[in-house]
Amino acid sequence: MAGDRLEAIARACRVQILRMLAHAGSGHPGGSLSVIDILVTLFFGRLRHDPKRPDWPDRDRVVLSKGHAVPALYSVLATAGYFPEKSLITLRKLGSPLQGHPDRTALPGIEAATGSLGQGLSISLGLSLGLKLAGSSARVYCVLGDGEIQEGQVWEAAMSAPKLGQPDHALDNLVVILDYNKIQLDDFVKKILDLEPVIAKWQAFGWPVVEIDGHDVAQIAKALDQAEATRGTPTFVVAHTVKGKGVSFMENDPEWHGKAPKPAEAIAAIREVLGVSAGAWEDYLKTDSATRAIVDELAALEKK
Numbered sequence: 001m002a003g004d005r006l007e008a009i010a011r012a013c014r015v016q017i018l019r020m021l022a023h024a025g026s027g028h029p030g031g032s033l034s035v036i037d038i039l040v041t042l043f044f045g046r047l048r049h050d051p052k053r054p055d056w057p058d059r060d061r062v063v064l065s066k067g068h069a070v071p072a073l074y075s076v077l078a079t080a081g082y083f084p085e086k087s088l089i090t091l092r093k094l095g096s097p098l099q100g101h102p103d104r105t106a107l108p109g110i111e112a113a114t115g116s117l118g119q120g121l122s123i124s125l126g127l128s129l130g131l132k133l134a135g136s137s138a139r140v141y142c143v144l145g146d147g148e149i150q151e152g153q154v155w156e157a158a159m160s161a162p163k164l165g166q167p168d169h170a171l172d173n174l175v176v177i178l179d180y181n182k183i184q185l186d187d188f189v190k191k192i193l194d195l196e197p198v199i200a201k202w203q204a205f206g207w208p209v210v211e212i213d214g215h216d217v218a219q220i221a222k223a224l225d226q227a228e229a230t231r232g233t234p235t236f237v238v239a240h241t242v243k244g245k246g247v248s249f250m251e252n253d254p255e256w257h258g259k260a261p262k263p264a265e266a267i268a269a270i271r272e273v274l275g276v277s278a279g280a281w282e283d284y285l286k287t288d289s290a291t292r293a294i295v296d297e298l299a300a301l302e303k304k
Helices: 002-024 029-045 067-080 085-090 120-133 152-160 189-193 198-204 217-229 263-273 281-287 289-303
Strands: 061-064 140-145 174-180 209-213 235-240
Touching: 002 029, 002 067, 002 085, 002 217, 002 263, 002 289, 029 061, 029 067, 029 140, 029 174, 029 217, 061 067, 061 120, 067 085, 120 140, 120 152, 120 174, 198 209, 198 235, 209 217, 217 235, 263 289, 281 289
Parallel strands: 061 140, 140 174, 174 235, 209 235
Antiparallel strands: none
16 A cells, blocks of 8 residues: 555654764754654655656755754655665765755755755745746645744745735645644743644635644645645645654654764664564564664664
């Protein structure tokens, strides 16, 4: 089934996220793990794209506005074939194209540099309008963080989008997805600057809103279907997620917003992601040579 395939890809990408962050010694695991199911469903279940032609004019675009979660995007791009998987462990290294925030001039498949939060939606509006004016059928998917939408620029863009291009070039080629994991850098979003009622706010600006479980690939796909069927306006998807999803000691904990796991922690996290008990771990590794290699690599890193 398609859903099983997407879930398997997402698990593999979670493993790579943990691996690359342990190698980097810095980065953002929480938001990368919360957004990965969304990105996997987009790249492997929805997008028109070609890794061999990353500049194809009629490709669909993904703008990861919450740029600090780029390890998730890197893992997806490598899996899709945009660059070799072996490059992932160069994350945040000097001279590596895999910087801590996306750089569209350095790596194929990156559509926008989004290290500065709050700008991705405005960029996406411009992309969407440009494609409409060019007569292209390509679509734009913008992924926002919840702490990020405390930025005023997001609300200017949200107010503008349903009106922009009307009546002949309405931005119904734009889908905005909120990775609503409810935690930001400092603490829970509700304690810093509560977004609620977030659905009513976007609806007040004229957006149709779809609310989903952001870890359920079937719900994600259905929301994307609804968005594609909508005419005359962009669509806003509220995807409820869990920060650090898949790793018990990271889930729903603000501490893991921007703290990389140590190699031993990464190994423990990988075991959890793969759903293997501690007692069965060594036997499992005898059957999975790829994971065995990653675990040995991380164990060697722990000893340095």
